[in-house]
Amino acid sequence: MLARLADLRARLFPRGVFDVAIQIALFFAMYYAYRMLRGAIDDPAGAAVAFQNARNLIDIERSLGLFVEPSIQAWAASKTAIIDGASIIYINAQTSVTVGALVYLYLRHNSHFYFVRNMFFVAFLCAIVGYVLYPTAPPRFFPEWGFFDAVERLSGIDSADPSLVNSLYNPYAAVPSMHVCFALMIGIPLAKLVKPRALKVFWGTYPVLVTFVIVVTGNHFLADAVLGALAAGIAAYSAKHMARARPAHWSWRATSPATAG
Secondary structure (H helix, E strand, O other): OHHHHHHHHHHHOOOOHHHHHHHHHHHHHHHHHHHHHHOOOOOHHHHHHHHHHHHHHHHHHHHHOOOOHHHHHHHHHOOHHHHHHHHHHHHHHHHHHHHHHHHHHHHHOHHHHHHHHHHHHHHHHHHHHHHHHOOEOOHHHOHHHOOOOHHHHHHOOOOOOHHHHHHOOOOOEOOOOHHHHHHHHHHHHHHHHOOOHHHHHHHHHHHHHHHHHHHHOOOOOHHHHHHHHHHHHHHHHHHHHHHHHOHHHHOOOOOOOOOOO
16 A cells, blocks of 8 residues: 555655645746736727727738738638537647647656756746737637637637736737747657657647637637747747756756656
C-alpha cells in the first residue's frame, strides 16, 4: 500500500509539491496580467481604432486575393454539426484542451514541460504587445461582410455585452490569434511525444483544425492566424535561447526530475 502511494505521489508530483505550486502560481500570475492588459481597451476611441485596424486587414487580404473568410463561414452556416462543433471547440480550445495538455505534459513528460511553459510565457508577452499596439475587432463585428457570431448563436451569450468586456475579456484582441498560437505550442510537442499514430496525427493537425475553427466561428481573420503562428515561432525561438541559461531545467530534452531541481 505504501509503495502504491509513493508511486502515485511520484506521478502527481514528479518534482515535488513545491514545484507544482510554483508552476500554478507562475501561470496564474502571467495569465492574470495578460487578461488585465487584454481588457484595457474599453473606451470609444480605442474601439474605433480596433474597427479601423480590422478594416485595414480586410483591405490587405482583399488586395492579395485571400479574403475568403466570409465564404468559408457561409459554407459552414448551413451545416449545423460543423458550425456548432466549431463553436464548442473554440470555447474549449483555450481552456480545457490547453490546460489538459499542460497537465499531461507535466505529469507524463515532465522534462519537456518547462520548455513548453517558457514558450507560453513568451507568447503571453507577444499577445500583450499585439493587443496594445494593434487592437483589432474580430470578423463577427462586421455583418456587412456576411459575418456572424457562431459562438453567440450556440451559447446565447452576447460577446458585445459591455459588462463582459472588462470583467472577462476584450473583444478587440484579435491580433494575434492566441487560439492558433496555443494550438501550435501544444500540438507540435504532443505530436512528438505521444506514441499512438492516431494521436500523433491528431495533434499534428490540431493547429490546422483550430485555424479552421476560428475562421468558421467568425472570431478571427486568416491574418490573425498567421500572426498567431508568428507569435508561436517567436516563443519557440525564445525558449531555445532561455534554455541556454539553464539547460538542465529548461531545454526541450532536460535532465530527469531526479537530477534537475
